[in-house]
Amino acid sequence: MFRASAADGEITGVHPDRNDANPSPVLGNIPGSVRHRSRIAGPAVRRGWLENGPGPCDLRGNDEFVAVSWDELTDLLATELRRVVDTFGNEAIYGGSYGWASAGRFHHAQSQVHRFLNCLGGYTRSVDSYSTGATSVIMPHVVGAHWKMFSRSTSWDVIAANTDLLVAFGGVPVKNTSINHGGTSNHPTQDALTALRARGGKIVTISPLRDDMTGAATWLAPIPGSDVAVMLGLAHVLATENLHDTAFLDTYCTGYDRFERYLLGHSDGIPKSAAWASGISGLAEQTIVDLAREMASHRTLVTVTWSLQRVKSGEQAPWMGLTLASMLGQIGIPGGGFGHGYGSMNEPGLAPVPYPLPTLPQGINPVSTFVPVAAVSDMLLHPGDECRYNGRRLTYPDIKLVHWAGGNPFHHHQDIGRLRRALARPDTIVVHDPYWTPMAKHADIVVPSTTSLERSDISCTRNDPLLVAMHPAVPRFADARDDYDTFAAVAEKLGVAEEFTEGRTSGEWLRHLYRQWQGYLASAGVTTPTFDDFWVDGSFRMSTEDGLTLLGDYRKDPVAAPLRTPSGKIEIFSEVVDGFGYDDCVGHPAWYEPDEWLNGERAEAFPLHLIANQPRTRLHGQLDHGATSQASKVQGREPIRLHPAVAGAYGVADGDVVRVFNDRGSCLAGVVVDDGMLERVVQLSTGAWYDPEDPSDTASMCKHGNPNVLTADVGASSLSHGCTGQHVLVQIERYDGELPPITAFDPPTIVTRTRIG
Ligand SMILES: Nc1nc2c(c(=O)[nH]1)N[C@H]1C(S)=C(S)[C@@H](COP(=O)(O)OP(=O)(O)OC[C@H]3O[C@@H](n4cnc5c(=O)[nH]c(N)nc54)[C@H](O)[C@@H]3O)O[C@H]1N2
Numbered sequence: 138m139f140r141a142s143a144a145d146g147e148i149t150g151v152h153p154d155r156n157d158a159n160p161s162p163v164l165g166n167i168p169g170s171v172r173h174r175s176r177i178a179g180p181a182v183r184r185g186w187l188e189n190g191p192g193p194c195d196l197r198g199n200d201e202f203v204a205v206s207w208d209e210l211t212d213l214l215a216t217e218l219r220r221v222v223d224t225f226g227n228e229a230i231y232g233g234s235y236g237w238a239s240a241g242r243f244h245h246a247q248s249q250v251h252r253f254l255n256c257l258g259g260y261t262r263s264v265d266s267y268s269t270g271a272t273s274v275i276m277p278h279v280v281g282a283h284w285k286m287f288s289r290s291t292s293w294d295v296i297a298a299n300t301d302l303l304v305a306f307g308g309v310p311v312k313n314t315s316i317n318h319g320g321t322s323n324h325p326t327q328d329a330l331t332a333l334r335a336r337g338g339k340i341v342t343i344s345p346l347r348d349d350m351t352g353a354a355t356w357l358a359p360i361p362g363s364d365v366a367v368m369l370g371l372a373h374v375l376a377t378e379n380l381h382d383t384a385f386l387d388t389y390c391t392g393y394d395r396f397e398r399y400l401l402g403h404s405d406g407i408p409k410s411a412a413w414a415s416g417i418s419g420l421a422e423q424t425i426v427d428l429a430r431e432m433a434s435h436r437t438l439v440t441v442t443w444s445l446q447r448v449k450s451g452e453q454a455p456w457m458g459l460t461l462a463s464m465l466g467q468i469g470i471p472g473g474g475f476g477h478g479y480g481s482m483n484e485p486g487l488a489p490v491p492y493p494l495p496t497l498p499q500g501i502n503p504v505s506t507f508v509p510v511a512a513v514s515d516m517l518l519h520p521g522d523e524c525r526y527n528g529r530r531l532t533y534p535d536i537k538l539v540h541w542a543g544g545n546p547f548h549h550h551q552d553i554g555r556l557r558r559a560l561a562r563p564d565t566i567v568v569h570d571p572y573w574t575p576m577a578k579h580a581d582i583v584v585p586s587t588t589s590l591e592r593s594d595i596s597c598t599r600n601d602p603l604l605v606a607m608h609p610a611v612p613r614f615a616d617a618r619d620d621y622d623t624f625a626a627v628a629e630k631l632g633v634a635e636e637f638t639e640g641r642t643s644g645e646w647l648r649h650l651y652r653q654w655q656g657y658l659a660s661a662g663v664t665t666p667t668f669d670d671f672w673v674d675g676s677f678r679m680s681t682e683d684g685l686t687l688l689g690d691y692r693k694d695p696v697a698a699p700l701r702t703p704s705g706k707i708e709i710f711s712e713v714v715d716g717f718g719y720d721d722c723v724g725h726p727a728w729y730e731p732d733e734w735l736n737g738e739r740a741e742a743f744p745l746h747l748i749a750n751q752p753r754t755r756l757h758g759q760l761d762h763g764a765t766s767q768a769s770k771v772q773g774r775e776p777i778r779l780h781p782a783v784a785g786a787y788g789v790a791d792g793d794v795v796r797v798f799n800d801r802g803s804c805l806a807g808v809v810v811d812d813g814m815l816e817r818v819v820q821l822s823t824g825a826w827y828d829p830e831d832p833s834d835t836a837s838m839c840k841h842g843n844p845n846v847l848t849a850d851v852g853a854s855s856l857s858h859g860c861t862g863q864h865v866l867v868q869i870e871r872y873d874g875e876l877p878p879i880t881a882f883d884p885p886t887i888v889t890r891t892r893i894g
Pocket residue numbers: 235236237238239244246267268269447541542543544545546548549550569570571572574586587588589620749750751756757758759823844845848860862863
């Protein structure tokens with residue numbers, strides 16, 4: 138959350154809340170963003186689509202656009218939606234439209250597109266997220282909850298005051314706590330870690346990158362992807378030295394005995410000992426033994442970042458982390474137990490608001506067809522094929538029209554070459570975005586959206602006390618429109634205006650949503666200002682549930698507050714998961730060798746392990762052209778961090794450019810040498826806008842440094858099909874050729890009607 142200053146229709150400065158302990162550096166990207174040359178100035182249609190009509194086309198991403206009027210755009214969009222619905226049915230529309238957009242409860246782009254498509258009779262939807270694709274499927278089986286693991290996590294205050302030993306798998310990267318869904322008014326993570334240390338608490342950070350933890354900590358760096366083996370090694374020490382809490386396991390968990398047979402090697406002949414874990418992870422056996430003993434003798438919090446589940450077999454790290462914490466028996470005790478997502482987002486550790494938030498109703502989707510969100514290319518390429526998901530067999534629908542509003546697949550999806558081939562299949566692709574992102578450049582119908590800086594909205598989020606009146610900071614840019622107004626106009630042409638708008642303008646919707654929310658709070662005995670007072674005051678402070686301990690209620694009374702699992706307990710062995718019969722996700726947490734890891738066969742050809750993590754300098758691909766993001770680039774390319782030994786071996790130094798490649802693709806990146814990482818690990822964050830050297834070639838090198846040209850488009854397992862983009866094996870070479878100019882932020886060629894005759 139910030140205040141903006143503006144002049145001449147542009148943001149000139151941003152000012153975080155006075156009380157914010159550690160404001161987000163990402164805000165530095167906002168000044169200058171509204172009138173940036175990459176803004177979409179008006180409606181546009183891809184020339185080939187306009188001339189030849191809808192149909193599969195591999196010119197997408199390599200064609201000119203034609204500027205059209207809003208009337209024409211609305212007509213074309215309405216006619217095409219009608220054609221697809223009448224000819225193929227609503228299932229042929231993919232409205233999964235995954236991704237972030239901007240803060241604000243009403244103009245939230247996904248809610249808008251889903252509500253609109255529901256008014257038209259529905260759409261094929263996506264389920265789960267790129268953030269927690271594996272967690273969101275496994276955790277409901279294991280603890281009967283998914284998002285509550287984060288939103289009702291043990292608060293930072295409780296951790297700072299009670300935790301003696303924080304064992305953080307993936308560290309607690311403060312860079313990621315810049316961000317929260319819907320906005321955030323305070324960033325307490327850094328201070329909480331400092332307070333914990335000041336009290337004498339100790340931190341062990343387990344990560345390939347040292348700076349995933351700031352401040353004093355013991356740093357252990359197992360090879361990426363081996364954490365589950367390390368956790369098993371720790372568990373083996375607990376079990377064999379009788380340091381595990383059998384009373385907790387008996388009372389609060391089910392299936393420990395089944396898991397223990399695997400742990401001790403009774404079921405497969407392989408004891409998962411510290412020595413075994415050492416062989417897999419590269420950590421010393423004694424280090425694992427000592428850590429296990431230390432964990433058993435202290436108030437210990439085991440945390441796992443979301444990145445650990447954004448890999449092959451991603452279900453296992455959170456499941457095994459919880460199992461390890463269960464063996465320590467401290468779940469539900471202040472400062473002990475388990476945490477998932479500290480340092481992944483600002484939300485975990487912050488106190489939740491105990492009532493609902495203002496929400497735009499999305500309506501009901503009459504189409505039941507869905508796909509796991511990270512199966513988008515599979516779905517587009519292979520209609521009719523089957524996909525295994527959480528005990529079901531799904532059939533991919535035959536998608537004719539893709540409707541995207543909010544989100545950028547060229548940021549979020551893996552194997553961009555394959556994604557481009559998939560995007561060539563449908564008849565029509567519609568993209569709403571404020572900017573000419575690579576996704577907008579691959580669209581047939583381009584809808585110019587406003588940004589949150591140009592419209593009125595209400596911002597708030599589950600774990601933040603402030604409800605904020607978002608006043609427009611600048612007038613609308615050029616011919617951009619609010620997504621709501623676009624959908625309302627198309628709904629009008631299609632005869633569903635009343636259903637979509639309910640007769641309200643966007644201003645009237647804000648009042649309506651606010652009043653509805655006031656009603657909820659009134660029934661909870663909370664008085665709130667009138668909308669007009671709220672709008673003038675600028676914010677309203679809600680109460681929060683402070684001092685939470687994750688699963689504290691369950692610990693207090695497991696009978697009165699059972700978990701929503703079949704047994705009502707923590708399921709270390711899940712009969713349900715076991716019953717699915719998947720060989721890549723059995724009924725208890727287990728070690729599965731990944732494809733993309735340094736001890737595997739692929740490492741012979743591609744000997745470096747690339748970590749494609751979240752960027753410190755921006756939110757995903759958003760505002761990559763902003764000052765903070767641009768300041769980090771090396772010769773205009775996204776920075777890749779290399780260990781000095783690797784830099785030496787490849788003959789490169791700070792400021793050089795390398796070509797990063799594997800059998801899926803290649804990109805350029807700018808070298809930053811850093812000894813704070815495991816050797817043979819290289820780090821290239823996501824978010825550089827995809828910038829192919831030759832746009833006609835789906836395998837073309839990305840000049841800018843988007844790691845998703847390299848990542849594998851495979852799901853985490855048959856259970857979740859979660860995103861696995863965090864890890865990929867690569868090779869690098871020094872790039873001595875002439876550096877091609879960055880063109881990612883240039884709009885495509887836009888011709889006027891007269892020129893095409
Ligand atoms: N390799 C690899 N890939 C990853 C990850 C990884 O760890 N490694 N992480 C994954 C994760 S966790 C995530 S969440 C995804 C993120 O992927 P996305 O959420 O798809 O990425 P963003 O760049 O945030 O895309 C948001 C888009 O919304 C647009 N937008 C902003 N405001 C509005 C609006 O009002 N209306 C409309 N119509 N559009 C708007 C922005 O301009 C931007 O283009 O990436 C995933 N991809």
